[in-house]
Amino acid sequence: xxxxxxxxxxxxxxxxxxxxxxxxxxxxxxxxxxxxxxxxxxxxxxxxxxxxxxxxxxxxxxxxxxxxxxxxxxxxxxxxxxxxxxxxxxxxxxxxxxxxxxxxxxxxxxxxxxxxxxxxxxxxxxxxxxxxxxxxxxxxxxxxxxxxxxxxxxxxxxxxxxxxxxxxxxxxxxxxxxxxxxxxxxxxxxxxxxxxxxxxxxxxxxxxxxxxxxxxxxxxxxxxxxxxxxxxxxxxxxxxxxxxxxxxxxxxxxxxxxxxxxxxxxxxxxxxxxxxxxxxxxxxxxxxxxxxxxxxxx
Numbered sequence: 001x002x003x004x005x006x007x008x009x010x011x012x013x014x015x016x017x018x019x020x021x022x023x024x025x026x027x028x029x030x031x032x033x034x035x036x037x038x039x040x041x042x043x044x045x046x047x048x049x050x051x052x053x054x055x056x057x058x059x060x061x062x063x064x065x066x067x068x069x070x071x072x073x074x075x076x077x078x079x080x081x082x083x084x085x086x087x088x089x090x091x092x093x094x095x096x097x098x099x100x101x102x103x104x105x106x107x108x109x110x111x112x113x114x115x116x117x118x119x120x121x122x123x124x125x126x127x128x129x130x131x132x133x134x135x136x137x138x139x140x141x142x143x144x145x146x147x148x149x150x151x152x153x154x155x156x157x158x159x160x161x162x163x164x165x166x167x168x169x170x171x172x173x174x175x176x177x178x179x180x181x182x183x184x185x186x187x188x189x190x191x192x193x194x195x196x197x198x199x200x201x202x203x204x205x206x207x208x209x210x211x212x213x214x215x216x217x218x219x220x221x222x223x224x225x226x227x228x229x230x231x232x233x234x235x236x237x238x239x240x241x242x243x244x245x246x247x248x249x250x251x252x253x254x255x256x257x258x259x260x261x262x263x264x265x266x267x268x269x270x271x272x273x274x275x276x277x278x279x280x281x282x283x284x285x286x287x288x289x290x291x292x293x294x295x296x297x298x
Contacts, residue, residue: 001026002278003040003047006291016047018070021280023293027070036063037084045070046106048093050084060120065095067106078108083120085176089127092153096123101135103156114156116149119174124189126178132159136175136189144173146197146206148187164206167227168195179234186243186257188234196226196245210259211243214251237279242298244284246277254284254298267294 006015014034018027027045037050047068054062063081068074079102081095088094092111094103099118103111119138126134131153140147140163150160166173176191186207189197198208213229229247236243242262244254254263263284273288280295287293 001040001044002276002285002287003038004274004276004287005031005034005038005289007034007289016068016070018044018047019287021278021285029068029070029073037086038068039086039088041088041106042090048078048086048088049075050081050086053080063095065093078106079104083123085124087125087127087133087178089131092127092131094125094127094133101125101133101151101156103133103153112154112156114151122174122176122191124175124178124191126180126187127153128180128187129182129184134178134180134187136178138173138175138191141173141175141193144168144171146173146175146189148178148189148199150201160201160204162199162201162204162206164197164199166193166195166197168193169227170194173197177233179236181236181240181243182238183240185240186236188243188245190231190234192230194227194230196229196231196247198243211245211253211255212259212261213245213247214253214264232275233277235277235279235284242279244277244279246275246286252277252284252286252296254296262298263296265296267296
């Protein structure tokens, strides 16, 4: 299933839709205005909403995390946060307050709080299949250094730490999303930077170069590298055997985990749209925030 905000042309109404990959709308909820971020939970009807609720004296934004039940359209508050970057699993969510990462259950009760060095704006996290939390702090983003912490899901203690230098034409690393393969062996990080970061958690090695991007027609005949692209979304199939990426200037690629290419396409319709991708059986689905969608066979 997929969840996205749909903006209607010349209409103030924002609709949050939960759809099957085939396109059927399971739930549709009207929102008075767009929310800053949302995340669908594995049950298929609960959605975490993150929106701005105020400005602090130091001019930083304060956010509220709320739970939407798409079946009844009931919304209840869960926690406040200092960042719109959250992570969610079937029974927990994580948010940032100050320099602390806070994990709560879905009733809002705190499970743990752990402090670490975070870039206040550019960071990202996601839960691993075993319940641990993968966090990219962005703390060394100005040095173009990718970082990934794996925190114990019960205590917040650091289990593993990964670092690698990112090849990027932007000369910075600014994480926005962490994408985890279903088997938990690969983690990809995308954000507001050119270049792709993928870690093999077993070996600790960066493996993004295994997945060759679209060969752009560069004027000086150089080989196309990841640092020529900005990546918006990453998807893994349900078995964790394939990976796909949507990236600017307008490409969609899919590979087997050994790097064998399966697809190179150009589905982008509106360059201003937000987009997402997902595997659907033997195909790959592309969707954007203006309601455009396309299906690709693999």
